[in-house]
Amino acid sequence: MYSRELLKGILKPIILKLLSENDKMYGYEIVQKVKELSGDKILIKEGSLYPALHTLLKEGVLQAESISIGNRTRKYYKLTSSGSGQVQLAMDELLDFSQTLKTIFEPKPAVS
Amino acid sequence: MMIDEGQISFVRGYLIGNGISNHSLQEDLLDHFCCVIEEDMEEGQSFDHSFSKAVERITPDGPEKIQNDLNYLLTIKKNIMLRKLVFMASYLSVLIVLFGLALRIPQIVSANLTMLMIMAGILLFSVTTVPYIFYDRYQKSIRELKSE
Numbered sequence: 001m002y003s004r005e006l007l008k009g010i011l012k013p014i015i016l017k018l019l020s021e022n023d024k025m026y027g028y029e030i031v032q033k034v035k036e037l038s039g040d041k042i043l044i045k046e047g048s049l050y051p052a053l054h055t056l057l058k059e060g061v062l063q064a065e066s067i068s069i070g071n072r073t074r075k076y077y078k079l080t081s082s083g084s085g086q087v088q089l090a091m092d093e094l095l096d097f098s099q100t101l102k103t104i105f106e107p108k109p110a111v112s
Numbered sequence: 113m114m115i116d117e118g119q120i121s122f123v124r125g126y127l128i129g130n131g132i133s134n135h136s137l138q139e140d141l142l143d144h145f146c147c148v149i150e151e152d153m154e155e156g157q158s159f160d161h162s163f164s165k166a167v168e169r170i171t172p173d174g175p176e177k178i179q180n181d182l183n184y185l186l187t188i189k190k191n192i193m194l195r196k197l198v199f200m201a202s203y204l205s206v207l208i209v210l211f212g213l214a215l216r217i218p219q220i221v222s223a224n225l226t227m228l229m230i231m232a233g234i235l236l237f238s239v240t241t242v243p244y245i246f247y248d249r250y251q252k253s254i255r256e257l258k259s260e
Binding site for chain 2: 026027028046047048050051052053054055058064066069070071072073074075
């Protein structure tokens with residue numbers, strides 16, 4: 001399991017990527033999906049997830065749709081058209097960042 | 113297995129009683145709690161046991177921490193901009209007063225004009241910096257009161 005510090009910067013790109021592949025998702029579903037896709041290595045904390053979702057809502061990247069489930073309300077999040085446009089940019093930035101990390105941390109062959 | 117209305121009210125009471133006043137966040141957390149509890153109860157656990165486990169998993173630092181983090185994220189840009197404006201206005205008001213005083217002594221410009229500059233500086237300081245200082249102190253006192 002990765003540390004909370006490492007996950008901080010990648011939570012928004014993860015949310016955007018998941019929502020670009022699934023029409024709409026609710027909070028618990030996002031946590032479970034990330035856990036499943038990462039082989040239990042990435043466990044999103046609810047304390048980080050909801051502030052991130054609400055910030056993206058306020059920025060107009062996401063929109064929410066409330067549906068009544070029995071005696072409670074379930075809020076589904078989905079990308080807005082402006083949010084859809086941001087997915088590729090976020091992915092490109094993250095992939096570029098991961099490549100940069102690789103060049104820093106991968107052991108370099110010794111010069112003879 | 114769906115949890116019943118009484119159990120949902122119990123979870124809602126826990127969230128409201130522990131500082132979740134934002135209705136939208138409350139709905140999110142309530143549903144999340146219900147999902148986690150239902151998943152655990154499917155495995156034969158009691159509601160009380162499942163609820164305690166859900167509290168530990170979802171709100172280890174207390175529910176209010178999530179709302180505080182959310183409020184921080186939603187207001188940080190606005191607060192930074194407000195501080196920038198107040199600091200700039202404070203600097204400008206001090207600069208105007210100092211210019212007024214500096215020009216008054218060697219009598220380069222008329223006494224009326226320098227007095228006007230000093231008054232403008234004091235006025236700018238009074239309508240920007242002073243209210244902000246009091247507002248900031250008020251916010252701090254509210255936070256202290258809530259943490260007692």
